[in-house]
Amino acid sequence: MAGEAIAKDASNAIASLKLLTDEQRSNALQEIHDSLQQQKEDVLEANRRDLDKAKKDQLSSSLIKRLDLSSPGKYDAMLQGILDVASLPDPLGKVTLAKKLDDGLTLYRVTSPIGVLLIIFESRPEVIANITALAVKSGNAAILKGGRESYQTFKIMSDIVNATLANKTDVPARAIQLIQSREDVADLLNQDKYIDLVIPRGSNELVRNIKANTKIPVLGHADGICSIYVNSDFDMDKAKKIIVDSKTNYPAGCNAVEQLLLDKHIQGDKVKEILGSLVENKVTLHVTPDVRELTQDLDQTFVKDAVDDSFDKEYLSFDISVKFVADVDDAINHINQHSSKHTESIVTEDEAVANKFLKSIDSAGIYWNASTRFADGFRYGFGTEVGISTNKIHARGPVGLEGLTSYQYHLRGDGHVVGDYIGGGGNKKFLHEDI
Amino acid sequence: MAGEAIAKDASNAIASLKLLTDEQRSNALQEIHDSLQQQKEDVLEANRRDLDKAKKDQLSSSLIKRLDLSSPGKYDAMLQGILDVASLPDPLGKVTLAKKLDDGLTLYRVTSPIGVLLIIFESRPEVIANITALAVKSGNAAILKGGRESYQTFKIMSDIVNATLANKTDVPARAIQLIQSREDVADLLNQDKYIDLVIPRGSNELVRNIKANTKIPVLGHADGICSIYVNSDFDMDKAKKIIVDSKTNYPAGCNAVEQLLLDKHIQGDKVKEILGSLVENKVTLHVTPDVRELTQDLDQTFVKDAVDDSFDKEYLSFDISVKFVADVDDAINHINQHSSKHTESIVTEDEAVANKFLKSIDSAGIYWNASTRFADGFRYGFGTEVGISTNKIHARGPVGLEGLTSYQYHLRGDGHVVGDYIGGGGNKKFLHEDI
Numbered sequence: 095m096a097g098e099a100i101a102k103d104a105s106n107a108i109a110s111l112k113l114l115t116d117e118q119r120s121n122a123l124q125e126i127h128d129s130l131q132q133q134k135e136d137v138l139e140a141n142r143r144d145l146d147k148a149k150k151d152q153l154s155s156s157l158i159k160r161l162d163l164s165s166p167g168k169y170d171a172m173l174q175g176i177l178d179v180a181s182l183p184d185p186l187g188k189v190t191l192a193k194k195l196d197d198g199l200t201l202y203r204v205t206s207p208i209g210v211l212l213i214i215f216e217s218r219p220e221v222i223a224n225i226t227a228l229a230v231k232s233g234n235a236a237i238l239k240g241g242r243e244s245y246q247t248f249k250i251m252s253d254i255v256n257a258t259l260a261n262k263t264d265v266p267a268r269a270i271q272l273i274q275s276r277e278d279v280a281d282l283l284n285q286d287k288y289i290d291l292v293i294p295r296g297s298n299e300l301v302r303n304i305k306a307n308t309k310i311p312v313l314g315h316a317d318g319i320c321s322i323y324v325n326s327d328f329d330m331d332k333a334k335k336i337i338v339d340s341k342t343n344y345p346a347g348c349n350a351v352e353q354l355l356l357d358k359h360i361q362g363d364k365v366k367e368i369l370g371s372l373v374e375n376k377v378t379l380h381v382t383p384d385v386r387e388l389t390q391d392l393d394q395t396f397v398k399d400a401v402d403d404s405f406d407k408e409y410l411s412f413d414i415s416v417k418f419v420a421d422v423d424d425a426i427n428h429i430n431q432h433s434s435k436h437t438e439s440i441v442t443e444d445e446a447v448a449n450k451f452l453k454s455i456d457s458a459g460i461y462w463n464a465s466t467r468f469a470d471g472f473r474y475g476f477g478t479e480v481g482i483s484t485n486k487i488h489a490r491g492p493v494g495l496e497g498l499t500s501y502q503y504h505l506r507g508d509g510h511v512v513g514d515y516i517g518g519g520g521n522k523k524f525l526h527e528d529i
Numbered sequence: 530m531a532g533e534a535i536a537k538d539a540s541n542a543i544a545s546l547k548l549l550t551d552e553q554r555s556n557a558l559q560e561i562h563d564s565l566q567q568q569k570e571d572v573l574e575a576n577r578r579d580l581d582k583a584k585k586d587q588l589s590s591s592l593i594k595r596l597d598l599s600s601p602g603k604y605d606a607m608l609q610g611i612l613d614v615a616s617l618p619d620p621l622g623k624v625t626l627a628k629k630l631d632d633g634l635t636l637y638r639v640t641s642p643i644g645v646l647l648i649i650f651e652s653r654p655e656v657i658a659n660i661t662a663l664a665v666k667s668g669n670a671a672i673l674k675g676g677r678e679s680y681q682t683f684k685i686m687s688d689i690v691n692a693t694l695a696n697k698t699d700v701p702a703r704a705i706q707l708i709q710s711r712e713d714v715a716d717l718l719n720q721d722k723y724i725d726l727v728i729p730r731g732s733n734e735l736v737r738n739i740k741a742n743t744k745i746p747v748l749g750h751a752d753g754i755c756s757i758y759v760n761s762d763f764d765m766d767k768a769k770k771i772i773v774d775s776k777t778n779y780p781a782g783c784n785a786v787e788q789l790l791l792d793k794h795i796q797g798d799k800v801k802e803i804l805g806s807l808v809e810n811k812v813t814l815h816v817t818p819d820v821r822e823l824t825q826d827l828d829q830t831f832v833k834d835a836v837d838d839s840f841d842k843e844y845l846s847f848d849i850s851v852k853f854v855a856d857v858d859d860a861i862n863h864i865n866q867h868s869s870k871h872t873e874s875i876v877t878e879d880e881a882v883a884n885k886f887l888k889s890i891d892s893a894g895i896y897w898n899a900s901t902r903f904a905d906g907f908r909y910g911f912g913t914e915v916g917i918s919t920n921k922i923h924a925r926g927p928v929g930l931e932g933l934t935s936y937q938y939h940l941r942g943d944g945h946v947v948g949d950y951i952g953g954g955g956n957k958k959f960l961h962e963d964i
Contacts, residue, residue, distance in 0.1 A: 105865075106862075106865075106866075108865060108891050109861050109862065109865055109889040109890075109891070110889075112888055112889050112891070113885070113888055113889060193909070193910050195903070195908065195909070195910065199899065199903075201909060201910075208921050208922060209891060209921050290921045290922065291921075291922060305744075309740075311746065311920075311922050329944065331944065332943070332944030335944055335946050336944060336945075336946060338946075339946030339947055339948045340946075343946070343947050343948050343953055343954065344953075426544050427541075427544065430540075430541075430543060430544055431541075448941075450548070452939050453547055453548055454544040454545075454547050454548060455544075455937075456543050456544070456547070456644060457937070458937060458938060459937070459938045459940065460937060460938070460939055460940075461939075461940040461941075461942065462939075462940070462941045462942065463941070463942045463943050463944055463945070464634065464940050464941070464942030464944075464945045464946075465942075465945065465946040465947050465948075467946070467947035467953065468630070468634075468940055468942075468945070468947060469938075472952060473630065473947070473950070473952075473959065474628070474630070474636060474938070475628050475630065475636075475959065475961035485746075486643050486644050486725040486726075486935050487643060487725065487726060487746050487922070487923040487924075487935060488922040488923040489922075490935055490936060490937070490938075491937070491938045492938075500921050500922060500925055501925060502890075502892070502893060502894070502895060502925070502926070503893060503894045503895070503904075503909070503925075503926045503927075504887050504895055504896075504897075505894065505895075505896040505897070505899050505903055506883075506896075506897045506898070506899070507896065507897065507898045507899030507900075507903075508767070508898050509764065509766065509767030509770055509771060509898055509899075510771075510898070510899045510900065510903070511770050511771060511773075511774035511775075511778070511899075511900040511902070512774055512778050512900050512902035512903060512908070513774045513778050513900075515908070517907060517908075518778055518779075518902065519778065524908065524910065526910035
C-alpha cells in the first residue's frame with residue numbers, strides 16, 4: 095500500500111479512537127500483552143532467523159546485541175513494559191484551563207491525542223511493543239515502520255499485534271498499522287497532510303536523515319553533546335564522582351558527558367586529580383594546550399590534543415574533550431554555543447553561581463551537582479519514555495506519555511455570538527473568570 | 530548583514546535575556562511605549578509616505594487600510610497594547626512539575642523562553658509594537674522583518690525601538706533586531722541552527738510560502754476553513770444567530786465559517802428558514818443539488834452550485850458552502866477530512882450528540898451552540914494574541930503569551946550519580962515523590 099493510503103487510513107481512525115475510554119485502551123494493551131506472551135516461542139524463533147542473517151551479513155556486534163530478544167529477562171521486561179504503560183494515569187481529557195467567558199459561555203482546554211504518529215525504528219524489536227503501548231494508551235493513531243535487520247521479528251510481532259487489535263479489542267483496525275512491506279520511508283515522510291509527528295528510534299544518523307527529509311515535526315535528538323562545568327568553588331569528591339559517572343556509566347547514551355569545562359581558577363593539583371580520575375577509568379582526554387601541561391603525570395596513551403571539532407562532537411565512547419574557561423559566564427557562553435541543548439551540569443558549592451548557570455543555559459536539562467546521566471524518562475519518574483527531545487517547542491528533554499498529547503479548546507454556549515460583544519460590534523463585556 | 534550573522538547575534542543574546550527579571554522586561558516595554566508616544570508625529574509622517582507610495586502603486590484598498598496608522602484611535606490602541614502586555618503576569622519561571630527523585634535530589638520543570646523568534650509580517654505596522662512587546666515580555670530574542678509596503682513606517686519605528694532598548698533599558702542590544710534592509714527572507718528562513726520559531730503575520734499566501742520554505746517550526750495557520758453542523762434537534766433562533774454571526778461578523782477573519790452542514794433530518798421549511806437568514810444578510814450560498822431544491826424562494830443571485838473544491842475552500846467573503854449530512858457521524862467525518870483543524874461548531878439541543886461532536890473532532894476549537902468567531906485570544910481572555918495556530922504540536926488555537934514559552938528541567942543534587950541506582954548499576958531506588 096502506498097504511503098498516502100496508509101497515512102489517510104490512520105487519519106480516518108482518529109475520530110473513533112478519540113471516543114475510546116481509558117479502560118478500553120488499557121484493556122487493548124492487556125490483550126496485546128497476553129498474545130505476545132502466548133506466542134513468545136514463535137517470536138523468538140523469528141528473531142533467531144534475523145540474528146542468523148545479521149551474523150551472516152557480519153553486522154556489528156552492538157547491532158546484533160540490540161537485535162537479540164532472547165537474552166535473559168529481555169522478553170519479559172518487554173511484556174511488563176506494556177502493562178506498565180497500561181497502568182499509567184489516563185493522559186487524555188484532563189482539563190488544563192477553565193474559564194467562564196460570560197453567563198452560559200464556558201471555555202475548557204482539554205488534553206487530547208496529537209493525531210497520527212509515524213514511528214521509524216532500527217534494530218531493537220522490543221520498541222514495537224513499547225511504542226504500540228504508548229500510542230494506544232495516548233489515543234493516537236500510529237504507523238510503525240521497522241528496520242531491515244529486524245524484518246522477521248517485526249513481521250511476526252506485527253501480525254500478532256494486528257490480529258489481537260482486530261479480534262479482541264475496541265481499538266479500530268487501522269489505528270495501529272505495523273508496516274511490514276519494504277516501500278520507501280520517504281513516501282511516508284511526505285504525508286504531512288495526514289501525519290502529525292515523526293518519532294525516530296535509532297542511531298543519530300537515522301534521526302538526522304529523517305529530520306532532513308520531512309516537513310512533519312520530528313520528536314527526538316540527533317546529538318547529545320552534554321557538558322559539565324566545574325566551578326572554582328567545588329567539592330572534589332562530588333566532582334570526580336559526577337564526572338566519572340557522566341562519562342563512563344554508559345558512554346553510548348545520549349546523556350553521557352562529552353566535554354568538561356574547568357574553571358581556570360582551579361588549582362593545578364586539583365585539575366590533575368580530576369583528570370587522573372578519568373584516566374583511571376580508561377577515559378581518553380582530548381585536551382587544549384593549557385590543559386595538556388597538567389597531564390604529564392598521566393598515562394599518555396589516554397591524552398590527546400583537542401582538534402577543531404573536539405567541542406562540537408558526540409563521542410559515544412570513553413573519550414572526553416577538556417578545556418579551561420575563564421568563569422561561569424564563559425562556561426555559559428561556551429555551552430550555549432557548542433552544546434546540542436540536551437543536558438548540562440555544573441559542579442559547585444556556590445549557590446549564586448549555580449543559580450546563574452541554571453537560569454542562563456538554553457538546554458532541556460540543567461543540573462547542579464548531579465550526573466548528566468539522570469536525563470531519562472524512567473529516572474525522572476515518568477513511568478516510561480518516548481524519547482529525549484532537544485526540540486525547543488512542544489515536548490522537551492525526556493518525554494513521557496504527556497509528550498504524545500496535545501490539547502483542544504471546548505467552548506459551550508447557548509446561542510452566543512460575537513456581534514453582541516465589545517470588539518465584535520456590540521456592548522457586552524466578557525467576564526473571563528477562572529472556574 | 531547576512532541572515533546567519535543576524536540570527537547568531539540573536540542567539541548570543543539568549544543567556545543575558547534569561548537573567549532579566551519581569552520588572553526589567555516590563556520596564557523596557559514602558560520605555561518603548563513612551564518613545565513611540567513622544568515621536569507619534571514622526572511615525573505618522575513616515576506612515577503617510579508609505580500610504581502615498583501605496584496609492585501611487587495602486588495597491589488594494591484593503592491593504593491601504595491595514596497600512597494606515599492614522600485612522601482614529603489606531604495609534605493609541607497600539608500604544609495601549611504595549612502597556613497591556615507589560616502588565617500581564619510573568620510567563621517565565623513558573624514551576625509546572627516538582628519531584629523529589631531521592632533524598633537531596635529534586636527535579637523541577639520551569640517555564641522558559643523558547644529562544645529566538647523570527648517574525649515576518651506584511652502591511653500592518655502596529656504589529657511591530659505588538660510583537661516587540663510580546664517578545665520582550667516572554668524573554669525571547671526576536672528578529673522582525675517587515676513587508677515592502679510598510680518600509681518607511683517600519684524604518685522609523687524600528688529606529689525608535691532599537692534606540693530605546695539600547696539607551697534606556699536592560700534588554701541587550703541584539704535581543705530585538707528590527708531588520709530594515711531588503712535582503713531575502715529566504716536567508717533568514719535557512720537559519721534553523723539559530724532560530725527556534727517563525728511567526729508569520731499576514732496573508733494566507735505569506736504563511737503558506739513560509740511553511741513551504743523553512744525547516745524551522747512555523748506558528749500559525751495557512752487556512753481557516755471552519756464549519757458549522759446543525760443537528761436535527763436544534764433551536765432555530767440560536768442556529769440562525771450563530772450561523773449569521775459566524776459568517777458575517779467579519780468574513781475576512783480566519784475564524785469565519787466557510788461551510789454549513791445541515792442534518793438531512795431537518796424539515797425542508799426549517800432548512801429554507803436557515804438559508805433565508807443568510808441570503809437576507811447578503812451571503813451567497815454555494816449549494817449541492819439536494820440543497821438547491823430548497824432554495825427556490827430565495828433571491829437566485831445569492832445561490833450558486835457547489836463545485837469540486839467548495840468544501841475545501843476558505844472564501845474570506847460573504848460566501849458559504851452548504852450541504853446535507855446523514856447524521857452527526859457523517860458531519861464529524863466530513864469535518865475531520867475537509868476542515869483546516871481550526872474551529873468547528875455544532876448547533877444542537879441534544880447534549881449526547883454535542884458531547885460526541887466535542888470528543889471526536891480533530892480541530893483546535895470545538896464549539897457547542899456558539900459562533901466560530903469566538904476563536905480569538907482576546908475573547909478567550911489571554912490578554913493578547915500571538916496568532917491562531919492550526920499546528921497539532923506546541924501551541925494550538927488562539928495563542929497567548931504562553932505560546933512563546935517552553936520549559937526546562939532543573940535537577941538539583943549533591944553529588945548524585947546514576948551508577949548508585951537500579952538500572953544504572955547500583956541498588957538504590959528512586960522515590961519519585963511529588964513535592
